[in-house]
Amino acid sequence: MAENETRPERHAAPGESGGLVTIRLPVWWTFGGLVAGLLVGWMLAGTPGDHVIMKSASVIGTLWLRALQMTIIPLVASLLVLGIAKMISAASAGRTAMATILSIAGLLVFSGVASVIAMPLLLEAFPPPAGAANILDAPGAEAQAVPTIADFIASLVAPNIIQAAAETSTLPLTIFFALFAVAVARLPDVQKATLLAFFEALANTMLTIIGWVLWIAPAGVFALAVGVAARAGGGAFATLAHYIVTVSAMGAIVLLAAYLVGIFGGRIAPLRFAKAVLPAQAVAVSTQSSLASLPAMLASARRLGIREEVADFVLPLAVAIFRATSPAMNLAVAIYVAHLAGVELTLPLLLAGIAVAFVISVGSVSLPGSISFVISIGPIALAMGAPIEPLALLVAVEMLPDIMRTLANVTMNVGLTTAVNRQNSGDMQLQAD
Template sequence: MTRETHDTADLPAPQPVELVSIRLPVWWTFGGLIAGLTLGLLLSGSDILEIAAKPINLVGTLWLRGLQMTIIPLVAALLILGISQMAQAARAGATARTFLVLVFAVLVFSGLVSALLLPVLLGIFPIPEAAASMLALQPVAAQQVPEIWAFAESLIAPNLVAAAAETAMLPLTIFFALFAVAIARLPDAQRATLIGFFHALANAMLTIIGWVLWLAPIGVFALAVGVGARSGGGAFATLAHYILVVSAMGGCVLAAAYALAALGAQISPLRFAKGILPSQAVAVSTQSSLASLPAMLASAKRLGIPDATADFVLPLAVAIFRATSPAMNMAVAIYVANLAGIDLTFSVLMIGIAVAFIISVGSVSLPGSISFVVSIGPIALAMGVPVEPLALLVAVEMLPDIMRTLANVTMNVSVTATVDRLRNKT
């Protein structure tokens, strides 16, 4: 009995969800951060700063709350859209299912990278002493770890409204994931109705958060003035430390892509590096996996991956797979927890990995600033980590985002090559 040459013609690969296009003032936001830190440093201890402190703090606080208010509805909508895409992919044949198994394995590995390696890295290269005062965080008492039975009971929320009010992200995330799977099993007309509703909800929330992020230069400037006054020049050192540490976790995923290509696809590291280099150049310049898709298809051809596999798997990867999402998002949450003096237990880290795993599915092709808020906010809330520092850290996200895109694009091609080899062996 011969195996069919390919099984991906039954259903097309789901394409990235089309959401509203939002152009954000990324460099203006970064400029607002630098200007605010500098002004705060210059006015530290002066009467002018004391007089202006309350109105400046008010502007920063209102902008921060504007970011927070959209997190839960936007996460719900994006999760349902992302998981519906994954359910559609699972029905597309054995190649798609092989791809999904690899995706799950890589995402779990990605989350474990930060949970296991970041505390070690921070022990070797500790956060600068000025960091805590920079973010105005006071040490927080260690969380009381619930017994295993109490933790299992908390996974299901009897009242979703109450869970949302308490920002209990783990039970909310589980519910939205189950709801998305249930929608995928509905008759076509009912499924289309609900998917259309959540597509519209996502676009509405993205429009609101787009308005809020257009004000990011003002909001970040207002928050940064107080930060600069409290921490002085240490704020710049802390931000540089943060960028390097978080990017290092993405670097681990990037290295894993080369290892997967060597072990899973049997492609030598040198050959893979030569084949993927043009795609990496596009990834760095565009910071968009979607914009890098044509270059990835060309790299796949150079590496000898059949068009039938590449043309199916790579668009699917762009639609639902972001290899660095758990690693780098967890890294941000762990970093902020260290700033706040929170001792993250094993169970809390596992909660973070679980939420990061699910949230990564809903991180459809969005601008980096929006993805930063939507993806990391739920993880931080689930782990009991303050979300306020995210309002400042979003201003420097375009720098770690280079590593995100670089590693994601490299892993997409590596996984595609591995899927092709695994399918040819069966």
């Protein structure tokens, strides 16, 4: 099957008999639709009858966007329940599992905090091109009102979860389903298995619908891009390039942290760690898949002298529930959109973004980057008061930042394994090159 085709697949997380259906987005066709739409909109702007073409493109783009949005809440809910239940189950497996889970939690928090500090500073130092806000003016996009601290605290708990879902109140929904997942994990085995099977079936159903919607992604992105280019002109290309570089920079921070985790947390000499992880990084860049990079990561662990029982447990678990760049780069996208939309990102909104990004990252790790882009960043943007409509356009260029995502994730997985190995062995001596 060619790389740019869309197809449903079933991938089981390590140690599981089932699995979630994942969909391959037709990335090159979608990217082509974006470029073609930008060119067409740019050339048609100001020509006689251009308003008729723009209106038709707006209707098509809006329909495709809404079809994509309608699956977000049920899919996020089901993935949260499955992801958190999986993490709780893993944490009960013993000392190595607990050390891994705690390390993962700490690294995810670091990833989110680093982004909310660094991304605004980066945008201040290197602001988007003039008129960049026009590129994100997708149909129906509106920035949400900025809540006060009192309103933010009160909004953490929804008195009516159905109403919260109807209003896409992401933060209370995330909290509810996180608590729901913890409660499910405490049920008797038979009842727990029944509920988890239901949520897995719900997730697979939503993923199947998303697969259908993404099959026509080139047409939907083309329609959205026509309107964007008509408003932004040639600046649309410069804005997308600026977006790719700044968002990827947040992944680079996680990549650097991955080396530090391996070197200092695992007591591995810098050159030795860099050499050992290089083959796994090559696979990560070429496949853009942490799962496909797992054999290469295991080989890197062997070269680093990590005990086999630790590597064989930690790396598959990390692939299943850990994506180090998820909070950093997902928050970076939401902050970028909020910046262009003029949303004031207060401390409560940033904390809400970190909290949602942390929890969402657990549930979205089994999905390819182009799918998880929408369902992961959508709830974060909603929690921060930023419009989510631009995500339907930005997904067309996700294949480029996704290279950084996978590269940093794979490097961090190996670094984490070295740190857990050292914690369990108690070996405090720096390993020689």
